Amino acid sequence: MTQYAIVTDLNLCVGCLACSVACKAANSVPIGNFWEKMLRIGPNPKEGGSGQWPDVEMYFLPVQCQHCANPACVEVCPTEASHKLADGTVQVDKEKCIGCQFCAMACPYGVRYLNEEERVVEKCTLCEQKISQGELPQCVAQCGGRARFFGDIEQGLDSFVGPSDAADGSCSYESLASARVKMGDFVNDFSDSDVYALPNVGNDPSFLFILRDRKWQG
Template sequence: MTQYAIVTDLERCVGCLACMTACKMANDVPIGSFWNKVMRIGPNPKYEGAISPDVEMYFLPVGCQHCEDPECVKVCPTGASRKLEDGTVQIDKSKCIGCQFCAMACPYGVRYLNEEERVVEKCTLCEQKIAQGELPQCVINCGGRARWFGDLEKGIENFEAYDEPKSLEGGLSYEDMCKSRARLGDYLEDFDESQVYALPNVGNEPAFRYILRKHTWQGEEE
C-alpha cells in the first residue's frame, strides 16, 4: 500500500518559516490558522546540569502526519475524514458538519475549524499537486533542502525534492527545474535507522519522519 509522507532533516532546517508561509499562501489558510507550524525545540542542556553555552536546539515542523491508522478517521461521525489509497488523510468538506471530534482526537492538534465555512481543515499534503506528479508546496519552498516527499513503502532514501539550480545546466526555465528531482539518499549526509524519528505514537502510527543526528530527540515514542 502506498503511504505518502514527508521526511525532514532537522539539522538542515534553520527555522526560516518558508514552508509555513508557502503553505498558507498556496492553500489560502486563514490568518491565525496553520497547516504547517515550525516549533523551536530548546534550548536544552546537552548533558545533566549543563548551562549556556552547552545547550542545543532544533526546529521541528509539525502538521498533519497522515497517519497509517488515524484517530481522526475513527471518530468522524459522517465519514468526512477518510484515508485514501495513497496513504493521505483527507476531508470531504461536503460531508463535514464542523463537530470538531476529529480535532479533539488528533494527538498533534493540527486540525482547526474554518469559522467562515464551518468545516474542519488541515494539511492535505497538497493533494492537488501530488496527483499531477508535483511536490507539496512546503517541499518546493524549502531552500535548505530539509524537506523531502515520497512513499514510505519505497524507503525514505528514495524521497525526492527539486534539484538545486546550480546543479543543473544553465538556461533552464522554472518549469524545467520543477521537473528535476534530487534523491534524498544521494543528497543528505549519511544517517542510520536510529537517527530517524516520528512524533509520539498513540496507536495512530504517524507517517512523517524526522532525521536528527547530532542533537537529542526530545519526543517520546512508544
C-alpha cells in the same frame, strides 16, 4: 500499498518558516490559522555540559498532519468526511463535514482547526492537488534549507526526493518544478537510530524526522 509522507532532516532545517508561508499561500489558509507550525525545541543543555552557552543545543521541528497509517480522526468522524485515500493521505470532504470537530479533538498533534467562515474542519492535505500531478508538496518544494523530502514510506527512505537545481541551469518554473534530487544523494549519512517520529498513540504517524548528535525531544 502506498503511504505518502515527508521526511525532514532537522540538522538542515534552519527554522526559516518558508514551508509554513508557502503552505498558506498555496492553500489559501485563513489568517490566524496554520496547516503547518514550526516549533523551536530548546535551547537545552547538552549532555554532560555546563548548561550555559555554548554547551546548549536546539533544533526546529515542523509539525503538521502526519497522514497517519491508522488515523484517529477518521475513526471518530461521524459522517466519513475525514477519510484515507489509496495514496495514504488523509483528506477532508467538505461536502460531508458538519464542523463537529470530533476529529480535531481526536488528533494527538493539534493540527486541525475549524474554518469559522465555512464551518468545516481543515488541515494539511499534503498538497493533494500538486502530488496528483507529479509535483512536490509546496512545503517541500519551497524549503529554504532543502531539508524536506517527499516519497512513499512503503518504498523506503531511498525513494524520497526533494527539489533541485534544473540540470540545464534554467530558472523557468517548469524546469525547477520537475528537477529532483534523491535524499540519499543530498543529506549526510544517518543511521536507523537517527530516525524519529512524533509520539505514536496507536495512530502510526507516517512522517519521519532525521536528527543526529542531538537529543530527540519531539
